[in-house]
Each structure stands twice: as structure tokens, then as C-alpha cells.
Amino acid sequence: MTAHLAAVRSHTAAELAPATARRHVHALPSPAELRTAMPLDPARAERIRAQRGAIRAVLAGTDPRPLAIVGPCSLHDPEAALDYGQRLAAVADRLADDVLIVMRAYVEKPRTTVGWKGLLHDPSLDGGNDLARGLRVSRDLLMELAGLGLPLATELLSPVAADYLEDCLAWAAIGARTTESQTHRELVSGLDLPVGFKNGTDGDLGAARDAMQAAACPHARFGSDADGRPAWIETAGNPDTHLILRGGRGGPNCDAAGVAAARSMLAAAGLVPGMVVDCSHANSGKDPARQPAVLDEVIAQRRADPAAIAGVMLESHLRPGRQGLDAPLAYGVSVTDGCLGWADTEAALERLAAG
Ligand SMILES: O=C[C@H](O)[C@H](O)COP(=O)(O)O
Ligand SMILES: C=C(OP(=O)(O)O)C(=O)O
Secondary structure: OOHHHHHHHOOOHHHHOOOEOOEOOOOOOOHHHHHHHOOOOHHHHHHHHHHHHHHHHHHHOOOOOOEEEEEOOOOOOHHHHHHHHHHHHHHHHHOOOOOEEEEEOOOOOOOOOOOOOOOOOOOOOOOOOOHHHHHHHHHHHHHHHHHOOOOEEEEOOOHHHHHHHHHHOOEEEEOOOOOOOHHHHHHHHOOOOOEEEEOOOOOOOHHHHHHHHHHOOOEEEEEEOOOOOEEEEEEOOOOOEEEEEOOEOOEOOOOHHHHHHHHHHHHHOOOOOOOEEEOOHHHOOOOHHHHHHHHHHHHHHHHHOOOOOOEEEEEEOOOOEEOOOOOOOOOOOEOOOOEEOHHHHHHHHHHHHHO
């Protein structure tokens, strides 16, 4: 050991990472501690492994059913999330021969500037930002939802948080704001689950293509081990990534011409053609009432060419629309992007299954 390293080791952790005027450091349990305190039972873990395989088969085209990633823009109320999950699980069972339904269980939200960042960051929805409680509440909710038998989807925003939640997930997204991030591409390279990369908020597809190529390769990255110690992590590369068309500043990109352009880009790069269309965000102009029309356009395209689009994403909650956090909250209404209500969601999934 060099004299310099010995000197560093003689310092306490607090001395090395002091609070400053610009930051205050709070302790968290390690991923191993949280997972040991809140273990996923073996039956659920086994089912999640099978769900990952089922999603891979749809994306590879060996299962002809469409994938439907459906659920709230964000989960803010565990009771409403479980109520929603129970209804979705019943529909997923009923339509299982014709559509593979996965629940959006988003506990982290990327923001354009600032705003509520999700249950994981602020479980009390009051700006208290108790991330330690956010981890417990989020893991508890994901485990309960997984217990309903639904495959779960989330956006992986904080690479640190992924270590605490990844085992509960059947699918993950890298969002439009982070698809270009090397850190997120390296994270995906080490994940053993299918992952969708969204096109950029400007509508650029190239960043998602580059992300898929980068994530398929092995990497060496900085991270921490299960006990929270700093670690150098070697990742093997993830072959199970795909594109998510979410539209961009120029408008939607999921019409037949947009899908054809995306397919030829993927083919030129030698990437899997199975893509997902996000019927919300810029493809609906953030107007939830337009999601069914976007879905119908996707269904028509699939009818003409079943291989054109592997799946869809819908933002949906128990009740339609959205609400702010500055007034008493109505039950089952999104606190982030506007969502379809339950009746329209069920009707949309039935059309997708019939299509
Ligand atoms: O899906 C959610 C939002 O579109 C995304 O988190 C950005 O939200 P914002 O523009 O309201 O910050
Ligand atoms: C934030 C989301 O989407 P995007 O990254 O496309 O804005 C989302 O799906 O919740």
C-alpha cells in the first residue's frame, strides 16, 4: 500500500465525505441490507424470471402477441396503485391469449426542470424527500404488485436505486432524457432484463440506436457492490434492448412513415426490429384523450404488418386526467402526466387484443 493510500484509509468516512454548504450526506441501507429485510420470495422471483423471458419472446417476434405496458405515469398512492394493479391483473388474465400486459410501476420521474420526482424520492409528496423511506415504500409496493402476478415495468433513472429494485422488475425503460447518458447505457449493459430506450425529447432516434449498441457491449464502470462498498463492475452487455418511439418536439413519430424510418435505421444498425410505441408523451401531444386514437393507428399498422410494432405503452390510472400536488388529492388521479381513466384503458386493451 502506498503511503498516500495508507493516509487516506486512516480517515473516517465522515471526514472524507463531509457535509458542505452545498450538500448534506444521509446514510442509506445497502442494497443487500434492504433486500434481506424485504426479501422477494422464491416463487415471485421465479415468476419474474419467466416474465422477462415472455417479454423477450414478444420483442424477438417468436410470440406474436403485442406487448402492452400500461399504468400510471407515476405511482404516488400505494393503495390506489394496488387497486389499479388488481383490476389490471384481472384484464391481463382475461386477455392473456391475445396480449401480454405489463404494468407501468414508475416510482421515479425525470423532470424537464423541477417537480415531484416520484415515490422513491419523496414518498410523503410534501417536498420532505425522505429517500430512505422512499426506498422502503417503493420496494414494498413493487413486491406487493409483483404478488398480483403482473409483470412490472419502471424507468430506471437513478443507477444507485436500480440495485435496490431491479429484482422486482420484468422490464425497464431508459427515458428520453437519459437515453444519451453513458452511465445509463453502462447500467443497462449489466441488467438481466429487457430494456427499452426512448428516442430523445427532440425526436432524435439516433441516440436510442447508439444506446442499444452501447448497452449490448461489455463495459467496466464505477458502482458499488451489494454491501454498498465502492466497486469496479464489469458488465457483459445486454442483447435484449429495443427502441421506444415516444414522439418529439416536431410531433408524433409513430405513423407508418415514422415506424418505417425507425425500422430501416434499426436494420441498418443490425438491431432487433421489435419496437414499442408510446401512445402518450409527444405521440399524443401529452393529451391523454388522444392516446386511444394513437393506439388505433398502431393497431391498424400491426394489421397491415404484424412485425411492424411489437408493443405499445399507455399512461392510465383509475380516473382520467391529472391533478396538482397543491390541493387535497383525489383518489386514483395521476399527479404527473395526464392519464386515461380505467374504463377507456380496459376498452383500449380489448381493442388491442382483438386487433
Ligand atoms: O412522464 C412524465 C413526464 O413527461 C416527464 O417526467 C417530464 O415531466 P415534466 O416536463 O412535467 O417535468
Ligand atoms: C418520463 C417518461 O417518458 P419520456 O422519457 O418519454 O418523457 C415516462 O414514460 O414516464
